[in-house]
Amino acid sequence: MNRKRMIALACALGVMAIAIPTALASDPGAGKAPLVPNVFSSCNGGLINPPSPLPTGNGFVVLNAANGVVSGEVSVKNATPNTTYNIDLVQTPSGTDCFVYNFSLTTNSQGNGNVHVSAPQHAGDTGAFVDLFYGNISDFYNSPNVIVSN
Numbered sequence: 001m002n003r004k005r006m007i008a009l010a011c012a013l014g015v016m017a018i019a020i021p022t023a024l025a026s027d028p029g030a031g032k033a034p035l036v037p038n039v040f041s042s043c044n045g046g047l048i049n050p051p052s053p054l055p056t057g058n059g060f061v062v063l064n065a066a067n068g069v070v071s072g073e074v075s076v077k078n079a080t081p082n083t084t085y086n087i088d089l090v091q092t093p094s095g096t097d098c099f100v101y102n103f104s105l106t107t108n109s110q111g112n113g114n115v116h117v118s119a120p121q122h123a124g125d126t127g128a129f130v131d132l133f134y135g136n137i138s139d140f141y142n143s144p145n146v147i148v149s150n
Contacts, residue, residue, distance in 0.1 A: 043095030046145030
């Protein structure tokens with residue numbers, strides 16, 4: 001085998017040694033889920049008896065985990081106008097921070113609003129979901145559980 005071919009083969013093997021483990025990594029990246037109105041959730045796993053298909057007109061959440069932090073963007077649409085919702089970022093399966101409303105979002109006159117949420121990732125937790133509530137038991141939103149890391 002001539003020198004040029006050996007160098008090309010070595011480079012190809014080097015690229016494969018980097019690319020294959022990266023492609024097989026267990027980090028799923030950011031996940032997006034709809035906000036579902038008036039469906040209760042369980043602290044260790046998200047929605048209980050969700051409708052099928054899930055409604056998509058009430059906004060969404062995008063969640064991810066990186067460097068020991070679970071973070072995301074919450075975007076509510078067509079909610080109660082000019083209302084402040086308390087937001088709970090719950091990690092699963094432990095239920096860390098369930099019923100701990102550390103964030104808030106105030107909707108505009110059209111019922112739309114956005115907020116960034118983040119919390120240190122609890123050891124062993126691989127998912128998360130959000131709960132939006134302002135005190136009216138018949139006007140709240142939850143997201144399905146989103147896998148954020150393995």
